[in-house]
Amino acid sequence: MSDPLAASQRAPLDQETMEALVALNERRGGTLLPAMIAAFVEQECPEALADIERARSTANAEALARAAHKIKGSSAALGALSLAELCAEIEQRGRAGDLPGAVDLLDLLPPRIQAAAEALSVYR
């Protein structure tokens, strides 16, 4: 995996994934991508961030890993690969019981989500 800290230098969205999603979206009458983005930005990210905050305050590395895992899958599905990589690293550290290591990365998460959400807003 590439360095999740350096990944912020990359474009927030993977072009190939977006082209495939746009094509799929057109087949579905233009409703698929807006629904996916809305679920991601308005539902899944806020929920996972709240779970992460709870896990941090209760020092629960496993719960932190689970919450990061949720964003990881959906961000990868939406082509937000640098966000997915960051979540994968948080998840991995959490699963390994490395709570301080996972927490170290948490400050990167909101801006990376924000960047992905802004880039995705073009497709809504």
Add this chain to the structure above:
Amino acid sequence: MSPSESPPRILVAEDSTVQRLQIAGLLEKHGFDVRTATDGAEALHIIRSNVALPDVVLADIGMPRVNGISLCRELKGEQLTRHLPVVILTSLADERNHRTALDAGADEFLIKPVGETELIVRLESVMRLTRQNLHDELLRRQELYDAIPDAVLLCDETGHCIEANKAATQLLGYSREQLLKLDGRTLSIDGNSWFESRQHLKAFHSWRGVMQLRHRQGAAVSVEANAVTAPVGGRPVQVWVLRQHS
């Protein structure tokens, strides 16, 4: 899929809305008839309350209430759904769960993120294998039935023939295909004794006696009948064993 075939039915159980929408979109693009569930409990509810089972279930491993592993275990533990192929979606980080998924009876697991081609190819492969296994099982079962020297007829709750062995076709003069279109009542010369035996079967789950059946060419055939009601695939089936009465 050829145009004459009905689209393969798939049930997708995935708690993430984003991923559920994406997977459903991809599958519909490839001609699948897609139903979705937000977790394993909803998937079980859909399967148990629906007459038409899906051809394949695609379930995420980590879901609230009932996860993919438990869903798989439930389906594989029930007579009616044990043949239903289950594909588990997992991730590299869940490596320790791959073995658990297979132990739970999963037919396949796919590691997320799954590419479009891989998703379709693996699903089609699992469905093809299941069809082949079912076909082989039906053939084996038919060979076993045909090896029984007595005539055997299986009838559903309404008395309709759903299975017949070779000895039954020889006894009654019909082909197996013809027998499967008949009602047990049609075969009986004496409608009353047929009705009484069915009533007895319903009440006591077994019946034994002599019956007059009609050969295809019209002659009466006197048989000693030994019948029981047994659950097959979750439904009561009447098993009739018939021996020519001299």
